[in-house]
Amino acid sequence: MTTLFDDLPLRGLDPARLPTAVPPRTDDDSGWQADRAARADALLEGLNPPQREAVLHHGSPLLIVAGAGSGKTRVLTHRIAHQLATGRVRPSEVLAITFTNKAAAEMRERVADLVGSAARAMWVSTFHSACVRILRREHAAVGLRSSFSIYDAADSQRLITLVTRELDLDTKKFPAKGLASRISALKDELVDPEAYARSGDADDVLASVYARYQDRLRQASAVDFDDLIMRTVQLLQAHPGVAEHYRRRFRSILVDEYQDTNHAQYVLVRELTGHGDVREDAVPRAELTVVGDADQSIYAFRGATIRNILEFEADYPDARTILLEQNYRSTQTILSAANAVISHNPGRKPKRLWTDAGAGAKIVGYVADNEHEEARFVAQEIDRLGDDDGVRPGDVAVFYRTNAQSRALEEVLIRVGLPYKVVGGTRFYERREIKDAVAYLRAIANPDDDVNLRRVLNVPKRGIGDRSEAMLAAFAERERISVGAALERVEEAPGIGSRGVTQLQGFRELMTGLRELAAGGAGPAEVLGAVLDRTGYLAELRASDDPQDASRVENLAELHAVATEFEQAEPDGDLADFLERVSLVADADQIPAEDVADGAAEGGPREDQGVVTLMTLHTAKGLEFPVVFVTGWEDGTFPHMRSLADPDQLAEERRLAYVGLTRARRRLYISRAAVRTAWGAPNEFPASRFLADVPDELVDWRRRESSMAALRAGGSGWGGGASAWGRGGGGYRRDDDGGSVIGSGRPPRRADADRSGGTPPRTARGSSSPKASAPIPTLAVGDRVTHDSYGMGRVVALEGSGPNAVAKVEFGTHGTKRLLLRYSPVTKL
């Protein structure tokens, strides 16, 4: 979808990227009618037959099953342009929904290339942005301020912590995180607190937390991410007039990444298209187009249901389905590997990507002894490709399963001097100083936003302690007003010492002054500047000699730059508009759209070679790179430990592998490390089960086995033994379980030595770790144990094995704990 590298020559591989023959629409309308048919036809040029069909289809709902790299964005944009060109739909009647803001921006741009300025009238946005837009327009109907706050995951966890405290629940026993994810899951299913309480198997604690949480959100005029969707659906269902307005407005609705939609989003689409409305006089249903690929569904953990795409034809009985299987991105070798890996997923609709681009280079495989060696190999190859093949750093991406894995790679890239950039990780808007600054802005825009007000009440330190805060909150509670409103009447609140009252008054004056500034028409940047100044936040950071604080100042400067930029782009935007933007950014949005590898073209400065991009496999979805490294192919790393036991989660991991492999255009590398340091201690990891699914003839193994495995297999020394990892060696391939694809029943891991049948299995797994550790107790469910601080307990569940084994232990009065056995002082009785 994203085309960071359109400028790269990819010989004969890319008919879909030929320049389009459609001239931008001029403002001279006289020729418009006459040109219409010609324009519409021109949009079909350069498309293959199924793509053409997908553009032409109209009348009934359309599902486009678009394999990776099959030109789906091209089809979508051409379809929109075609709908406009034939006059069936006007620009303002188009609603195109994507997964990320970046994808939305790209789609808008590419439609604009086809239809010109008319693109501006369309809604091209994410689910969340579209819902914010609707909710802000209809805020009165849902009982929100127009400047309502949007809480991110951290904000809602904060609020949940407050709620559990208020309910006198043990925050240890009911961690906010767990409650938050369960509430989120309920919202994804459109279950509101009342409905949940009424349902048969409701958990009392969850029900009361959920009800109170939702109440507090309402009081604070705030919504969380899931509310954006749920409350929009509720709005449309409760107010037929409003629903009708939007049904009349949107005549063509297109949803990208449909496999990632959850139930709430599914219902939202039905509401908007009017498919739920069976009345005689209903607005005619909007044209519905969904695009997706079940094999690329990697967000089930967040509530996405493949069901939505698998059952599309059942949900919309007259639906038409079109398959796009021709790939314009990768070589056949890469596609064959990806097809082979994904084909092991059970219950999948068959689909095989193909290309006429030829086989291309073999996939390069590498087994490193540890993650540093793996990183070294990656860096060395990037360097070599630069010399031999003219590959620029900007052409290369390195993927990994979890963010923590970026560290070893970064260390090596810094050492060898390769420029790189990590996408994601600790996100900009999650940094403490940014959250603090944004919290001020939110509290200014929305005086009832208690979570954010309380966050900054004593930041920077101004002598307002827990006690004063608690008294103020208690007063607010009694008066049934928000803490913000209570602050206006601090003098009436009992139990606050005179110093506390003074401090709170000072804070109140501060906020009042800032609100006046904002109300007086100051832009977001000016308000932000005033916040940083008047609160003393910036002064405090500047005064500090902690180098971390220096970088905090820089981050705040960057936020200020973002605000300034926003003011220039949206001169009419107010603080609430800015906050909306800030609340809905994602990792993937931070990937530079064009400048990564541009500029090195003819005449450009030689230095501008772009930078190597490091990111997780999840973030990589939708992107493509000429050269891709997928690292960490180890059972326990990828597939991740926590998915090994569950076939569904394992299937999702496999889809993740599929996504990773299909990002590569020309060259693909897969690597693993035999030993990887996680949580501070080195562990041995066996080869990923997914590796065995990559056909051996597609892979050029540069190194087939780790030194350790070679030794164990009876090799005669270090490094030398060609027998150890040369051709015929008993490499990674497993003969004993090649056919087992689900792997739910078997032990999650086994040592390499077990497989090659050489040395007998070592007694304590993980003992090969350089750091000899205390023996890890072998536990079984039901065992009784003692813990140095929790006392006696009983094992109720086990996860993983070896050094990373985690036991869930019930400790009577101390509740149930998840313990990483390696670190926990537990003894078997």
Place this chain on the structure above:
DNA sequence: ATGGAAATACTTTTT
């Protein structure tokens, strides 16, 4: 009320 030390949990993946 605040700051520092010590304990402790943590690692999927994110709109």
Place this chain on the structure above:
DNA sequence: GTATTTCCAT
């Protein structure tokens, strides 16, 4: 190993 949280001393 790191970031956050908790506890204790001031």
